[in-house]
Amino acid sequence: MKTDDLIDMLSTNVEPVDHRQIVRSIGIAVAASAAMAVAIVFLVLGPRAGISSYAMLVPALLKVAVTLGVLVPASIYLIRLARPGGETRTPALLVAAPFIAVIVLAALSLTFAPSTHWSGAILSDEWLECVISIPLIAIVPFAVIVWVVRQMAPTDLARTGAFVGLVAGCVSAIGYAVHCADDSVPFFALWYGGTIALCTVAGWKLGPKLLRW
Amino acid sequence: MAANEAELRGLMRAGLRGDAAAYRALLSRLSANLRAYYKGRLARIGRSATEAEDLTQEALMAIHTRRHTYDPDAPLMPWVHAIARYKLIDHLRQTRALMKDMPIENAENILVQDDQVGTESAYDLKRLLNNLPDKMRHSIQSVKLDGLSVAETASRCGMSESDVKISVHRGLKALMTSVARKRSA
Numbered sequence: 001m002k003t004d005d006l007i008d009m010l011s012t013n014v015e016p017v018d019h020r021q022i023v024r025s026i027g028i029a030v031a032a033s034a035a036m037a038v039a040i041v042f043l044v045l046g047p048r049a050g051i052s053s054y055a056m057l058v059p060a061l062l063k064v065a066v067t068l069g070v071l072v073p074a075s076i077y078l079i080r081l082a083r084p085g086g087e088t089r090t091p092a093l094l095v096a097a098p099f100i101a102v103i104v105l106a107a108l109s110l111t112f113a114p115s116t117h118w119s120g121a122i123l124s125d126e127w128l129e130c131v132i133s134i135p136l137i138a139i140v141p142f143a144v145i146v147w148v149v150r151q152m153a154p155t156d157l158a159r160t161g162a163f164v165g166l167v168a169g170c171v172s173a174i175g176y177a178v179h180c181a182d183d184s185v186p187f188f189a190l191w192y193g194g195t196i197a198l199c200t201v202a203g204w205k206l207g208p209k210l211l212r213w
Numbered sequence: 214m215a216a217n218e219a220e221l222r223g224l225m226r227a228g229l230r231g232d233a234a235a236y237r238a239l240l241s242r243l244s245a246n247l248r249a250y251y252k253g254r255l256a257r258i259g260r261s262a263t264e265a266e267d268l269t270q271e272a273l274m275a276i277h278t279r280r281h282t283y284d285p286d287a288p289l290m291p292w293v294h295a296i297a298r299y300k301l302i303d304h305l306r307q308t309r310a311l312m313k314d315m316p317i318e319n320a321e322n323i324l325v326q327d328d329q330v331g332t333e334s335a336y337d338l339k340r341l342l343n344n345l346p347d348k349m350r351h352s353i354q355s356v357k358l359d360g361l362s363v364a365e366t367a368s369r370c371g372m373s374e375s376d377v378k379i380s381v382h383r384g385l386k387a388l389m390t391s392v393a394r395k396r397s398a
Contacts, residue, residue, distance in 0.1 A: 001336045002334075003333075006273060010236075010357070010385075011240055012233065013233065014232075015381075084279070084282060084295035153275070
């Protein structure tokens with residue numbers, strides 16, 4: 001095939017395209033997966049006891065807010081990474097800032113607590129459920145967002161995969177926060193932060209296979 | 214390059230709005246850049262000019278099917294370069310295994326390739342099209358090769374207009390994928 005023939009073919013009846021499609025698709029995918037994660041947690045695990053009372057609702061919302069603090073910048077970076085060459089504009093560590101702040105808070109709260117209380121703060125009844133739930137709930141959002149990003153053109157597949165994992169992990173953590181009844185800061189820092197990091201690593205490993213185009 | 218940038222970006226923006234003449238001009242200009250880029254990179258490792266032409270065409274298809282990922286407020290050439298580089302790395306990764314399998318005496322055949330054939334790629338558009346599902350093949354044949362409008366194609370093939378548009382879009386994407394597969398097969 002001659003290259004000129006190809007150019008003829010590609011430029012004949014060329015359709016106008018909407019360059020805002022990328023922002024819209026990723027935005028919708030993230031919002032829809034967040035709604036889905038909350039719905040799954042509501043239906044399968046059930047909301048935490050007394051969530052309609054202030055005392056229970058406020059800590060749940062705090063967890064959601066911190067996670068949103070990661071999710072929003074991570075989604076913006078994902079939009080950049082979905083474009084060719086976008087990897088040059090993503091200082092990745094900045095995204096972890098909210099969680100680094102929480103880890104510092106957690107460390108502070110542990111140093112002020114007697115060491116006999118440490119295991120209670122970290123290894124409460126719920127840690128295993130948290131470690132299993134967040135990655136499990138993240139699977140569907142991960143698949144949805146991978147499918148959307150595949151329609152785009154990421155050129156750094158490992159990094160893009162990591163951000164897809166990070167976004168899916170955050171979305172899942174937001175859903176899980178509706179159910180989770182442990183509000184201690186160290187618990188949140190270790191098990192939420194840890195599982196979201198796990199999702200990120202999984203995405204980083206899977207990215208080059210799943211996102212190729 | 215800097216002087217080109219503004220001009221090419223203007224062509225790209227017009228192309229994104231559906232201006233076929235501007236878009237054609239853009240693709241021809243870019244094809245020259247891409248050819249030089251690939252020939253330079255591939256000649257260094259003893260690969261043929263046909264291979265450079267294959268990659269040029271693949272990059273053009275990638276630019277076309279992924280043109281919605283270009284942000285009109287950003288410079289164009291870094292975007293083009295990122296696609297060109299991505300396709301080069303992908304190509305080298307896939308052909309590395311093939312090169313290893315080749316007996317050493319045959320390596321000369323690659324080096325003595327005649328540069329004259331470099332004007333055509335190894336892809337046969339007719340054959341690639343034949344591997345597509347009927348709907349996609351008819352739509353591409355009619356809209357992209359025969360130059361009929363989407364409306365004409367829709368009434369001729371008994372499809373809806375949006376169906377034709379989607380078939381063309383998916384078909385071109387499928388062409389790009391089959392080109393990449395054929396090489397790795």
